[in-house]
Amino acid sequence: MFGTRLAVAMDEHGPLCVGIDPHEHLLASWGLPATAAGVREFALRTVSELKGSVAAVKPQSAFFEQYGSAGVAALEETLAAARDAGLLTVLDIKRGDIGSTMGAYAKAYLDPASALAADSITVSPYLGFGALEPAFELAAAHGKGIxxxxxxxxxxxxxxxxxxxxxxxxAGSIVSRVRQRNAQALVSADGLGPFGLVVGATIGTAAQDLGFDPSDCGGPILAPGVGAQGAGRAELRAVFGDRALASGQVLATASRAVLGAGPEGLADSAAALNRALTAAD
Ligand SMILES: O=C(O)c1cc(=O)[nH]c(=O)n1[C@@H]1O[C@H](COP(=O)(O)O)[C@@H](O)[C@H]1O
Known part of the structure; x- marks a missing residue:
């Protein structure tokens, strides 16, 4: 099950997930063209440099899709390379649609028969949480995460x-619904469920102010905003508290802050950020 696999990977490698976001300025600084071939080279190099040093990578689909079918093929290759490298994948697609269409998105990204299948995906609940049901069902059937x-x-x-x-x-209702979904997935009370949340590391006390604790969701929490958007360990502590951070529930994700180190500096930059995120205060 995804939650268990992620917990093991984070225990071994730390809480950092590196986002694979091939921005044009990053491609240029890596000496690569802003083409599907450049994006492919960038993403495959990132995977090979990070092998064995982080728990997960998060390819951002739009950066591949913008180059059409060749870009999507590069995304497929990236997902396969990450799988071969033993890196868990969070495919950042932020999809969410009426239930019948959501079923097709779920097949594209969660059915192991699809070349675009990842270990987990990001989804948007803003067409109604219940509309996401086909994705939860397929994820549960194949041991994937959401x-x-x-x-x-x-x-x-x-x-x-x-x-x-x-x-x-x-937001509070989404936390409750994810908790219910994890309970239905028959997760043991102390394990990490397969279904999680995206909660930005930049949101300060918003969750407390709204009267809920994201860590109640019973699954992992993807926390973007680390690095380029200004968050570090102090901001993660402010959002999640020491207990959630220590429990290994928070998967902190950074893209530009790590990728900007260039291909040669990538692994060192990821290791330094992993250390900074876990350093004793
Ligand atoms: O779902 C996400 O990954 C996401 C959610 C969110 O609330 N904020 C956010 O920045 N992200 C993604 O996380 C990445 C952040 O990139 P950097 O700011 O370069 O670290 C981008 O791919 C964003 O699309």
Missing amino acids: FVLALTSNPEGAEVQHAARDGDSV
């Missing part, structure tokens, strides 16, 4: 995610 956007790292997210009805915020 990260549901709850409190995103960008400031604009608050207008939707902080909205409240009958005293419960949108």
Whole structure:
């Protein structure tokens, strides 16, 4: 099951996930063209440099999709290379659609028969949490994981995610629904469930202010915003508290801050960030 595999990988390698976001300026600094071939080289090199040093990588689909079918083929190769390298994958696609269409997205990204299948994906619950059901079902059937956007790292997210009805915020209700989904997956009480949240490392006390604790979801928490968006260990502590950080529930993810070190510096940069995120205070 995904939660268990992720817990083992984080225990071995630390809490850092490296995002594979081949921005044009990064391609240029790596001496690569802004083409599908450049993105392919960038992503495959990232995977080979990070093999054995991080728990997971998070390819961001849009950076591949923008180059059309050749870019999508590069994403397929990247996912296969990560699998061969023993790196867990979080495919960042942020999909969410009406249930019948969601079933097709789920097949694309969670069915092992698909070349785009990853170990886990990011999904958006803003067409209604229940619309995501086909993705939960397929993930459960194949031992995959799902990260549901709850409190995103960008400031604009608050207008939707902080909205409240009958005293419960949108984000808070997502935490409850993910907890229920983990309970249905028959997760043992002390294990990490396969279904998690995305909660930005940049959100400060937003969760407390809204009256919930993201760590109650019973699964992993993907925390973007580390590095380029300004968050480090202090910000992670402010959002999640020492208990959640120590429990290995938080998978902190950084893209530009690590990728900017260039291909030769990538592994050292990831190791330094992993150390910084776990350093005693
Ligand atoms: O789901 C995500 O990964 C995500 C959610 C969120 O709330 N904020 C966020 O930045 N992300 C993604 O995390 C990555 C952050 O990249 P850096 O800011 O370069 O570390 C990008 O791929 C974003 O799309």
